[in-house]
Structures are given as C-alpha cells and as structure tokens.
Amino acid sequence: MLVVRPITPQDYAALYTCAVESGYGFTSLPVDEGLLRRRIARAQEAFAREHVSEPGEEGYLFVMEDTATGEVVGCSGIEAAVGLTEAFYHYHLGKVVHHSKSLDVYNALETLTLCNDYTGVSELCTLFLREPFRVNQNGRVLSRFRMLFMAEFRDRFSDIAIAEMRGVSDENGESPFWGWLEQHFFTIDFNQADYLTGIGEKSFVAELMPKFPIYVKMLAPEAQAVIGKVHNNTRPALRMLESEGFHFRGYVDIFDAGPTVEAEVAHIKSVRESQRLPVRVGTPSETATAVILCNTKLADFRAGKAAIEVGEDHIVVSQEVADALHLQADDQARFVAL
Structure with missing residues (x-):
C-alpha cells in the first residue's frame, strides 16, 4: 500500500x-x-x-x-x-487604457506589475x-x-x-x-x-x-x-x-x-466534501467506496487510498488499511471520495 x-x-x-x-x-x-x-x-x-x-x-x-x-x-x-x-x-497581469478622445484612439494594453x-x-x-x-x-x-x-x-x-x-x-x-x-x-x-x-x-x-x-x-x-x-x-x-x-x-x-x-x-x-467519522475494523462490504483516507493525528499523520464501507455514523476499514494508516477501533478518520 x-x-x-x-x-x-x-x-x-x-x-x-x-x-x-x-x-x-x-x-x-x-x-x-x-x-x-x-x-x-x-x-x-x-x-x-x-x-x-x-x-x-x-x-x-x-x-x-x-x-x-x-x-x-x-x-x-x-x-x-x-x-x-x-x-x-x-x-500581476493587469490593464491600462490609453485613450485620446480628440483622436478617437482607444488602446487597452496588458501590463505585468511586480x-x-x-x-x-x-x-x-x-x-x-x-x-x-x-x-x-x-x-x-x-x-x-x-x-x-x-x-x-x-x-x-x-x-x-x-x-x-x-x-x-x-x-x-x-x-x-x-x-x-x-x-x-x-x-x-x-x-x-x-x-x-x-x-x-x-x-x-x-x-x-x-x-x-x-x-x-x-x-x-x-x-x-x-x-x-x-x-x-x-x-x-x-x-x-x-x-x-x-x-x-x-x-x-x-x-x-x-x-x-x-x-x-x-x-x-x-475540504467541503470530506467527512470525519469513527472507525470500525473489519471487512468492508462488496459495495465499498474508494476514498482518500487519513487519520486525525499530527506528528503520526498517515493518509492513503482505501476501499471503505461508509455507514451512518461510522466507517469500516480492513485490518491492512488500519495498520497502514495507524488507525484503531473508535479512532476518528477523515475521508473524501476518490
């Protein structure tokens, strides 16, 4: 993985x-x-x-x-x-306008400004x-x-x-x-x-x-x-x-x-579509969803691609995924559809 x-x-x-x-x-x-x-x-x-x-x-x-x-x-x-x-x-790409009404000349010129x-x-x-x-x-x-x-x-x-x-x-x-x-x-x-x-x-x-x-x-x-x-x-x-x-x-x-x-x-x-739910470790169903999944730790942060089962108030991840992402039962995890 x-x-x-x-x-x-x-x-x-x-x-x-x-x-x-x-x-x-x-x-x-x-x-x-x-x-x-x-x-x-x-x-x-x-x-x-x-x-x-x-x-x-x-x-x-x-x-x-x-x-x-x-x-x-x-x-x-x-x-x-x-x-x-x-x-x-x-x-920054902007514009300046050079315009002479008397000569009927109108030039909008692009500029680059530091x-x-x-x-x-x-x-x-x-x-x-x-x-x-x-x-x-x-x-x-x-x-x-x-x-x-x-x-x-x-x-x-x-x-x-x-x-x-x-x-x-x-x-x-x-x-x-x-x-x-x-x-x-x-x-x-x-x-x-x-x-x-x-x-x-x-x-x-x-x-x-x-x-x-x-x-x-x-x-x-x-x-x-x-x-x-x-x-x-x-x-x-x-x-x-x-x-x-x-x-x-x-x-x-x-x-x-x-x-x-x-x-x-x-x-x-x-960011907008990500969800945060507690983890259960088991065998995700055949209808498991492919997601980007991460734990919620800082120094021990882990993330990766995983197939998970999403319930109403929890997700189910395999033991392999749990081990790789340093997740245990009842830990919070954040995910978004891949």
Missing part, C-alpha cells in the same frame, strides 16, 4: 532523488543538500508543534512510501503562510511523484490528501490557498519568458535564477527586477505566448486543482510566467 506520512531525516536520500528527477523549473526542490536537509528539519519542527492557533512559518513536507518495500516514491508539501520573512514575488499580493496565504507546493508510480490515481492521492490535512488542522492555515504551476520551458530548461528578462535586466540564465530562488537567495529579485509595470507588447512574441501557460508535464496537476475549485486570477511566476491558481480553503471541493 502507498502511504503518505511526514518526512523524516532518514528520507533525505529519497528526497534528493526526487529533486534530481524533478528537473528544471521545479523551484521548491533544488538539488542542494543543505537546503533539502533544512527543509526536512523545518518540517519536523512544524509537525512537533502541537498548539498552533494561526498560520506562521511552518512548512509541512510529506513523502509517499510503498509499505511493501519501504521505497519513497514521491513528496508533497504545504507552506502555512508564505512571505512572512522573505518577500514572495509575483507578476507585487507581493499573496503574502500570508497558504501554499500547496513541492508535489512530485516518480515516473514509475504515476498510475492508479497515485498522483491524485499525493495532491488531494493535503486538502484533508488542511481541513483537519484548519487553524494552521490561511483562509486562502495558492499553488504555483510550472511554466513553459524547453528540454534544456530554458524559459522564453525569462529569456527576455535576462536580455534586458539580468545577466544570469533561467536555471541559475530558479536555483537561487529555490535555496532562498531572493535578494537579486528586488535588486534587479524592473520596479515599474512592463507592457506585455514590449516582450518578444515567444515570451508573450507563454504568459499564464503551464509546462506540458504540469497540465494534469492544473486540471486536478481546477476541479477542486482553484482559479487563475492573473498572477504569474516572475521567472517562467507560469500561472498561480488560488481558492478559498473552505470552498475547496475536497
């Missing part, structure tokens, strides 16, 4: 493998030993804080493990509140599933379980959640959007800029990024064409988030112009 659980220091080698395999443009998983170890330590701190009444600096990082082999096959994370100590940048509008919101991040395991809805589980975690531990997260989608880049990791910025404002390539951001070295953004709105029409055509567009490998993740109620509000990444989508946490489909 594939089970999602909090990351531990013993998972470092597997997390490093995920970072290598994630490739260019995956900002939150840079191939950097120091940063990856710090992320693990920071996650352990977050899971150890039992009493949290509002979102802060906590970063929750999980891994998906094959319980049959002990192999870690993917990772997924949530930032409780972004931008509290380090600026969190986006470009902003920090998402400061303090929660972020779904660091979602990566290794290639051989992208089957049987495993990716859906690895993404959506986070919504159950947020529903269960509501006070730890903001009222708004966002997810940054990887933008368009070629097989060499080069971004058409960054290519234009590099030519006019920077002397570092996309991969270096992306890596520096991933390891927390963001001061160059404030120092070198243009402070005034950029007219989109000034960009090279190939740069204009990718604004708000996602990398081909990211399309399934975007479709899944859209089905959960996330929407694009005109905010794009400052490096590759990939879209950021947002939703009110209370209105996310998996």
Whole structure:
C-alpha cells in the first residue's frame, strides 16, 4: 500500500532523488543538500508543534512510501503562510487604457506589475511523484490528501490557498519568458535564477527586477505566448486543482510566467466534501467506496487510498488499511471520495 506520512531525516536520500528527477523549473526542490536537509528539519519542527492557533512559518513536507518495500516514491508539501520573512514575488497581469478622445484612439494594453499580493496565504507546493508510480490515481492521492490535512488542522492555515504551476520551458530548461528578462535586466540564465530562488537567495529579485509595470507588447512574441501557460508535464496537476475549485486570477511566476491558481480553503471541493467519522475494523462490504483516507493525528499523520464501507455514523476499514494508516477501533478518520 502507498502511504503518505511526514518526512523524516532518514528520507533525505529519497528526497534528493526526487529533486534530481524533478528537473528544471521545479523551484521548491533544488538539488542542494543543505537546503533539502533544512527543509526536512523545518518540517519536523512544524509537525512537533502541537498548539498552533494561526498560520506562521511552518512548512509541512510529506513523502509517499510503498509499505511493501519501504521505497519513497514521491513528496508533497504545504507552506502555512508564505512571505512572512522573505518577500514572495509575483507578476500581476493587469490593464491600462490609453485613450485620446480628440483622436478617437482607444488602446487597452496588458501590463505585468511586480507585487507581493499573496503574502500570508497558504501554499500547496513541492508535489512530485516518480515516473514509475504515476498510475492508479497515485498522483491524485499525493495532491488531494493535503486538502484533508488542511481541513483537519484548519487553524494552521490561511483562509486562502495558492499553488504555483510550472511554466513553459524547453528540454534544456530554458524559459522564453525569462529569456527576455535576462536580455534586458539580468545577466544570469533561467536555471541559475530558479536555483537561487529555490535555496532562498531572493535578494537579486528586488535588486534587479524592473520596479515599474512592463507592457506585455514590449516582450518578444515567444515570451508573450507563454504568459499564464503551464509546462506540458504540469497540465494534469492544473486540471486536478481546477476541479477542486482553484482559479487563475492573473498572477504569474516572475521567472517562467507560469500561472498561480488560488481558492478559498473552505470552498475547496475536497475540504467541503470530506467527512470525519469513527472507525470500525473489519471487512468492508462488496459495495465499498474508494476514498482518500487519513487519520486525525499530527506528528503520526498517515493518509492513503482505501476501499471503505461508509455507514451512518461510522466507517469500516480492513485490518491492512488500519495498520497502514495507524488507525484503531473508535479512532476518528477523515475521508473524501476518490
């Protein structure tokens, strides 16, 4: 069974493998030993804080493990509140109107304005599933379980959640959007800029990024064409988030112009439709329902795909599922239809 659980220091080698395999443009998983170890330590701190009444600096990082082999096959994370100590940048896609009544000229022009509008919101991040395991809805589980975690531990997260989608880049990791910025404002390539951001070295953004709105029409055509567009490998993740109620509000990444989508946490489909019921351990009926199921513990959190029988005031899970998700009879569990 594939089970999602909090990351531990013993998972470092597997997390490093995920970072290598994630490739260019995956900002939150840079191939950097120091940063990856710090992320693990920071996650352990977050899971150890039992009493949290509002979102802060906590970063929750999980891994998906094959319980049959002990192999870690993917990772997924949530930032409780972004931008509290380090600026969190986006470009906002807006419009300005140039109008001359006397000449009968009216031009509505798109602009990109550097902003920090998402400061303090929660972020779904660091979602990566290794290639051989992208089957049987495993990716859906690895993404959506986070919504159950947020529903269960509501006070730890903001009222708004966002997810940054990887933008368009070629097989060499080069971004058409960054290519234009590099030519006019920077002397570092996309991969270096992306890596520096991933390891927390963001001061160059404030120092070198243009402070005034950029007219989109000034960009090279190939740069204009990718604004708000996602990398081909990211399309399934975007479709899944859209089905959960996330929407694009005109905010794009400052490096590759990939879209950021947002939703009110209370209105996310998996949050809204999840249920919390006590557990009975037994044999689910033949009409068992396929769900994403999790326990309600923090440091000992477990989640996974399961077939359960849903009664009026309880659910029935198999002994195998109970063991894998650290559930006992009468424990509370949260679930949502898969």
